[in-house]
Amino acid sequence: MNPDRQKSISYFRTPPCNYTCAQAILKGFQQEFAIKDDLVDKFAEYRGGRAPDGVCGAVYAANYLLRQKGFGPINETFAAKAGSDKCIEIKGTYRFPCPDCIILADQLIEEEIKRQQ
Numbered sequence: 838m839n840p841d842r843q844k845s846i847s848y849f850r851t852p853p854c855n856y857t858c859a860q861a862i863l864k865g866f867q868q869e870f871a872i873k874d875d876l877v878d879k880f881a882e883y884r885g886g887r888a889p890d891g892v893c894g895a896v897y898a899a900n901y902l903l904r905q906k907g908f909g910p911i912n913e914t915f916a917a918k919a920g921s922d923k924c925i926e927i928k929g930t931y932r933f934p935c936p937d938c939i940i941l942a943d944q945l946i947e948e949e950i951k952r953q954q
Contacts, residue, residue, distance in 0.1 A: 838899035839869055844944040845895075846936055857884035859894030861939050866946060870902050870933070886924035893924045895935075903949055912943045 845865025856864055860879040863872050876907045880898055888897035892912070900910045912922040918941055920931030927933045 842866070842868065845878060846939045849936060850938050853911050857881055857894055858935055858939050858942075859883040859888065859898040862895050862898035862946075866902055866941055869950075870905055878886070888924070889927055891923045893919075893922055893927055893938050893942075894940055895938045899942040899946050906950070906953070908949050908953060911942065911949065914945055915941060923930075 842951075843865060845861045848860040849858060850856065856859075856877070857880070860877050863870075863877045863880055866872065867877070868906070868938040879944075880894070880901075883894040883897050885894070888894050893915070896912060896915050899915075900912070903909065903911065915938075916922045919927050919933040919938060921927050927938060928935075
């Protein structure tokens with residue numbers, strides 16, 4: 838991992854871009870995964886439960902990145918800490934805030950990469 842990397846949370850809802858949870862994850866790992874800005878822009882649609890199957894946007898983006906390296910999804914590990922991997926349940930039932938989802942997804946990506954090295 839790049840020790841100078843900005844954590845994904847630093848991009849969440851921060852002007853001028855005001856990135857969503859999914860975009861913040863991609864932006865946080867942009868250099869390590871060679872993510873282009875147009876892909877970050879495309880991931881704006883995966884917020885607020887709009888990712889496939891209502892999955893949290895941060896989880897969806899994390900899984901996208903991990904697949905690029907041949908790693909499995911983080912859904913179960915994420916849900917064990919946040920209560921669910923579904924946005925509506927995370928926000929409503931478990932009251933796990935969006936910034937915490939981004940921080941958790943960021944940490945899980947880092948852990949998975951370190952484990953596979």
